[in-house]
Amino acid sequence: MDIWSILDLKQTTDLKVIKSAYAKKLKITRPDDKPEEFQILHSAYKQALHWAKISRKAPESQLDWETGVETITQVPVEEYIDSSSTEELNPSQEIMQNENPLIENIEQESLVDPLAQVKSDLVSLLANKERRNNPLEWQFITHNPDLLDWQVADQLSAFIVPKLVQKTMETRRSGRHKRLRSKVNIRVLVSTPILEILNQVFEWSHHPQNIYHVLEQSSAEYFLTTLSSFEHSNVEGTIGIKGGAKIIEKANVLSDTQVILRKNVQFGNDVYRLLAFFVDQFLVSYLTAFILGTEFLKKKLSINLNGDKFLLIIILVTVIYSWLMECSRHQATIGMKLFRLKVYSKKGTRISYWQGLLRNVLFGASIVGNFVIALINYMLTHHRYLHDRLSGTYVLNYADIKRKKAFS
Amino acid sequence: MSVIGIDLGTTNSLCAVWRNDSVEIIPNRLGHKMTPSVVHINKNNQLSVGQVAKEQLITQSSQTVAAFKRLMGTRHTIRIGKKEMSAIELSSLVLKSLKEDAETYLQESVTRAVISVPAYFNDNQRNATKLAAELAGLTVERLINEPTAAAVAHGVHKKEDGIFLILDLGGGTFDVSILEFFDGVMEVHASAGDNFLGGEDFVDALVDMFLSEQEIKKSDLSPFELHDLHMKMEQAKRTFNHEKEIPLSFTYKDVTIENKLSYEWFMKAITPILMRIKSPITQALSDSNLSLTDIDDIILVGGATKLEPFRRTIAQLLKRIPNTNINPDEVVVHGAAIQAGLINRDQALDDVVLTDVCPFTLGTEINNPNGGERAGGHFLPIIERNTTVPVSIVRTLESAYDNQTELLVNVYQGENRLVDKNIYLGTLSVKVPKGPAGKEKIDVRYSYDMNGILEVDVTVLSTEKKSNLLIENSPGHLSDIELEKIRKQLEKLKFHPRDDEINRAILARGERLYEQNLGELREYIAEVLAKFDNIVDRQNPQEIKKAQIQINEIFDSLEKGSW
Numbered sequence: 001m002d003i004w005s006i007l008d009l010k011q012t013t014d015l016k017v018i019k020s021a022y023a024k025k026l027k028i029t030r031p032d033d034k035p036e037e038f039q040i041l042h043s044a045y046k047q048a049l050h051w052a053k054i055s056r057k058a059p060e061s062q063l064d065w066e067t068g069v070e071t072i073t074q075v076p077v078e079e080y081i082d083s084s085s086t087e088e089l090n091p092s093q094e095i096m097q098n099e100n101p102l103i104e105n106i107e108q109e110s111l112v113d114p115l116a117q118v119k120s121d122l123v124s125l126l127a128n129k130e131r132r133n134n135p136l137e138w139q140f141i142t143h144n145p146d147l148l149d150w151q152v153a154d155q156l157s158a159f160i161v162p163k164l165v166q167k168t169m170e171t172r173r174s175g176r177h178k179r180l181r182s183k184v185n186i187r188v189l190v191s192t193p194i195l196e197i198l199n200q201v202f203e204w205s206h207h208p209q210n211i212y213h214v215l216e217q218s219s220a221e222y223f224l225t226t227l228s229s230f231e232h233s234n235v236e237g238t239i240g241i242k243g244g245a246k247i248i249e250k251a252n253v254l255s256d257t258q259v260i261l262r263k264n265v266q267f268g269n270d271v272y273r274l275l276a277f278f279v280d281q282f283l284v285s286y287l288t289a290f291i292l293g294t295e296f297l298k299k300k301l302s303i304n305l306n307g308d309k310f311l312l313i314i315i316l317v318t319v320i321y322s323w324l325m326e327c328s329r330h331q332a333t334i335g336m337k338l339f340r341l342k343v344y345s346k347k348g349t350r351i352s353y354w355q356g357l358l359r360n361v362l363f364g365a366s367i368v369g370n371f372v373i374a375l376i377n378y379m380l381t382h383h384r385y386l387h388d389r390l391s392g393t394y395v396l397n398y399a400d401i402k403r404k405k406a407f408s
Numbered sequence: 409m410s411v412i413g414i415d416l417g418t419t420n421s422l423c424a425v426w427r428n429d430s431v432e433i434i435p436n437r438l439g440h441k442m443t444p445s446v447v448h449i450n451k452n453n454q455l456s457v458g459q460v461a462k463e464q465l466i467t468q469s470s471q472t473v474a475a476f477k478r479l480m481g482t483r484h485t486i487r488i489g490k491k492e493m494s495a496i497e498l499s500s501l502v503l504k505s506l507k508e509d510a511e512t513y514l515q516e517s518v519t520r521a522v523i524s525v526p527a528y529f530n531d532n533q534r535n536a537t538k539l540a541a542e543l544a545g546l547t548v549e550r551l552i553n554e555p556t557a558a559a560v561a562h563g564v565h566k567k568e569d570g571i572f573l574i575l576d577l578g579g580g581t582f583d584v585s586i587l588e589f590f591d592g593v594m595e596v597h598a599s600a601g602d603n604f605l606g607g608e609d610f611v612d613a614l615v616d617m618f619l620s621e622q623e624i625k626k627s628d629l630s631p632f633e634l635h636d637l638h639m640k641m642e643q644a645k646r647t648f649n650h651e652k653e654i655p656l657s658f659t660y661k662d663v664t665i666e667n668k669l670s671y672e673w674f675m676k677a678i679t680p681i682l683m684r685i686k687s688p689i690t691q692a693l694s695d696s697n698l699s700l701t702d703i704d705d706i707i708l709v710g711g712a713t714k715l716e717p718f719r720r721t722i723a724q725l726l727k728r729i730p731n732t733n734i735n736p737d738e739v740v741v742h743g744a745a746i747q748a749g750l751i752n753r754d755q756a757l758d759d760v761v762l763t764d765v766c767p768f769t770l771g772t773e774i775n776n777p778n779g780g781e782r783a784g785g786h787f788l789p790i791i792e793r794n795t796t797v798p799v800s801i802v803r804t805l806e807s808a809y810d811n812q813t814e815l816l817v818n819v820y821q822g823e824n825r826l827v828d829k830n831i832y833l834g835t836l837s838v839k840v841p842k843g844p845a846g847k848e849k850i851d852v853r854y855s856y857d858m859n860g861i862l863e864v865d866v867t868v869l870s871t872e873k874k875s876n877l878l879i880e881n882s883p884g885h886l887s888d889i890e891l892e893k894i895r896k897q898l899e900k901l902k903f904h905p906r907d908d909e910i911n912r913a914i915l916a917r918g919e920r921l922y923e924q925n926l927g928e929l930r931e932y933i934a935e936v937l938a939k940f941d942n943i944v945d946r947q948n949p950q951e952i953k954k955a956q957i958q959i960n961e962i963f964d965s966l967e968k969g970s971w
Contacts, residue, residue, distance in 0.1 A: 024589035026761050032858060035798040042796050143676045148683060148721050200680070203687050242638070243446070243465050244473040244486040275507070 003044035013052040018045070040093055115156055118144065126163055126189060133191045157202040158214050164189050167221045188221045199227055267383040268395040272339040279335030284318050319364040327356040336395075344394045351393050362387035410509050411520040411752050413744030414555075416499060416537065418477040418579030418606060418710065421445050423506040424512065426749030431742045434513045435617040436505070437909045439444050442737065443506060448472040451490050455901040457505040457915040460909065463916030466639065467574045467923055469631040473498060474610055478580050481533035487835040493929050496536050497894060498567030505903070507544055522748040524740050525860070525865035526581040527553035527767050531833050532823050534860050543895055550752050551859040554578070555585035556596055557743025558709035563589045563733060564746050564760065569706030575689070575730070576740070577718060578710040580606035583689040586703070592759040597696035597766035598794040607712030609681050614641040617677035624660060633660060636924065638825050648883035649716040650933075675717060682721045683836055691724070706730040711737050724862045741969045766856045769793040772825045775808040787820060787827045790854045805841060807848040815837055817852055817866055838866050838875050911944050911952070912957055921966055929966070938963060
């Protein structure tokens with residue numbers, strides 16, 4: 001169905017006709033009762049309005065102009081104010097009216113540049129590195145009632161922005177052939193907190209076009225990226241609460257596991273971890289047996305290895321080996337690397353040596369614990385084994401972290 | 409059975425009903441229209457809400473709490489005496505008190521309500537409000553956006569066509585809405601706002617400025633001193649509407665600071681707050697593709713809009729004088745009551761239809777295929793801000809890597825392209841069969857209803873398995889067991905008997921005045937209070953009534969400083 005038949009209307013550019021047709025239809029398609037039909041009706045209405053507005057602007061639709069002009073729903077501004085103020089003047093409105101000349105005064109003054117003082121203060125402030133990064137020094141701008149006026153603020157913004165962004169050209173010879181290379185350095189003179197304060201006054205992130213007016217492309221882009229680094233941060237304030245003995249922020253209701261889950265990372269699964277374990281065991285026992293088996297060590301240590309002792313030594317070597325490997329920058333033993341597993345701390349970083357030691361001593365103990373522990377581990381959720389849990393570490397699928405998110 | 413309209417405000421709450429083709433504001437037990445949103449719990453677990461509690465904000469500040477609406481939907485709790493309570497529980501106490509007042513006034517039980525919330529309240533905050541109502545024994549028929557409510561009230565009364573800019577500056581929040589009326593249709597074009605800008609912030613700014621000038625650290629002040637200063641600044645804020653200079657005396661550690669506050673000083677202190685009103689206005693205008701000249705009238709809503717510098721700034725910004733014909737304190741509750749009447753399908757409102765918007769963008773977290781190292785954490789908008797609601801939009805997404813068995817739909821609200829800077833609302837996880845990347849597809853459907861509550865449905869295309877989002881980990885979410893537990897705890901708190909509410913309000917006020925004053929005045933207040941105690945003990949209703957009026961007159965003149 002096309003939009004006009006949804007609205008029960010002949011194609012028209014008359015906004016008033018479209019609106020009343022929509023109103024009529026809406027009364028029988030209430031959003032509470034028929035949400036889907038309402039959505040269709042509403043989008044048809046919006047399209048019709050849009051079409052009508054565009055066709056009105058087109059030069060060939062002279063005819064439409066003649067019929068449509070009076071139907072614009074706006075009331076001329078001055079007229080409206082007049083009518084409302086003559087109706088009933090309550091005291092507060094009177095105050096406002098009396099002050100109208102005052103507002104005009106401010107505007108007139110702005111022609112003489114009331115900002116001259118502010119501008120010169122600003123230049124001297126920016127010249128001093130310590131002062132310019134102290135939020136208190138900026139009070140002459142943040143607490144300046146003159147800047148409540150859009151025009152004045154924009155005027156000052158155009159003055160301040162080019163001064164905040166410094167662009168230096170650096171040329172030097174580099175590379176093998178000592179070719180002349182030039183590098184452009186752009187930097188913002190003030191620290192981020194200051195920029196944040198100023199952004200509240202000048203609203204640069206809301207009106208990026210203002211930046212492009214006064215800066216060249218590359219500087220403007222750099223400036224806006226710097227701004228966007230703190231834009232829309234989640235503010236949760238406790239400000240303004242009155243009374244009460246204390247305001248307590250409850251710990252994050254998400255457990256660490258849930259936090260990791262939220263990041264869409266997958267835990268290393270049982271099969272991979274078991275395979276990794278076998279690979280490591282094979283390597284460790286082979287090497288240990290090889291080293292212990294050499295004639296030289298046999299003579300030197302003069303020990304007679306029986307099975308139990310040999311097993312204990314292997315466990316000990318395994319513990320030390322995995323401890324060192326997992327705390328290294330690889331964050332994984334050789335076996336784990338093969339199966340793309342990595343060990344992470346709660347914060348998602350490399351684990352500390354103490355954490356690694358605890359983890360691997362527990363790991364050694366669970367090898368001794370044999371089947372019982374293996375069974376318990378198998379039944380635990382998220383493939384988080386006892387030694388993972390007790391030491392507060394995670395074994396995650398390394399491939400997922402690299403290309404972690406779920407969909408595109 | 410009536411549906412009541414409630415304006416649950418940061419500083420004051422009101423309650424009204426649509427009856428006999430008009431709005432009636434329901435007076436509280438003290439006969440006032442406004443009930444301060446303040447809760448006091450004494451050592452015997454006895455509870456007071458409203459004026460009585462507000463008077464105790466100074467005298468027993470650790471057992472009294474105000475402005476807790478700001479903590480709605482957050483993880484914060486407040487310790488009051490020995491109890492630890494969340495904003496939801498505190499709000500439910502206020503709602504319960506309003507409900508009782510309504511029941512007394514209407515002579516019937518009230519279980520359904522329309523509650524107004526700031527337009528810019530997010531999903532967590534809206535759910536928290538609903539939960540508070542549930543705890544108070546009220547079913548929420550509709551959450552109505554405050555500026556929308558204001559517009560409804562204005563529109564129904566005036567019956568004038570046109571486009572209106574509604575600025576709602578309450579105690580704690582600032583909302584901007586653009587609304588059009590024609591042929592009984594009220595269409596909201598756009599809403600924008602700031603959840604942390606309100607009347608209270610102006611007072612805080614004055615307190616901070618004063619303290620920094622006196623070189624006193626806020627943390628060094630005792631709760632009593634801080635509240636005293638707060639009250640004085642609150643008073644000063646009002647007085648500056650018609651005075652140019654105000655004397656101020658403030659006692660800090662037994663040293664009295666005598667100071668004169670000038671209008672220039674006042675403007676300087678509040679300018680940073682005033683500057684923040686610009687950006688929501690610009691955003692609302694640009695989102696609705698309108699310019700200032702399209703606006704037919706500006707309507708001011710909320711107690712804080714009475715502030716003269718605010719009105720002046722608005723006039724200066726918009727080059728227009730705002731309409732002030734309606735009472736900014738009561739307009740929101742009017743609108744809520746009208747909406748309640750609409751829900752009851754009241755005949756007189758039959759030809760009125762209201763359409764609202766979703767004021768913020770809702771979306772999900774995705775993997776950016778071109779993102780390289782930083783592929784994750786990108787935000788995919790699904791419902792764009794200021795879309796007309798109810799709305800339901802589907803996006804099809806696919807698995808990102810080979811043999812993926814689980815897809816996580818993380819729900820976020822916000823405007824940033826990275827999810828980390830948006831507000832997290834919840835997670836939905838679906839299992840999919842293994843396969844190469846991109847093979848498995850899921851349909852993610854976001855539905856945003858008239859109450860401003862979001863529902864997420866996910867369908868796995870290959871298995872046709874459907875899942876529905878239960879926002880489990882969002883701050884403020886409670887399980888049924890937890891809810892029951894809280895309900896039981898709240899039941900232990902007993903409201904004071906209604907009858908002596910007025911007397912208690914007077915005594916609490918007297919005690920506050922006693923603490924605030926010194927010397928002879930103090931003795932006089934003590935004398936007056938003792939006399940009043942005596943009269944109350946004699947239990948002669950007529951005598952008590954007479955004494956109540958007398959003592960209130962005395963206190964009034966004391967507070968005006970005309971003593």
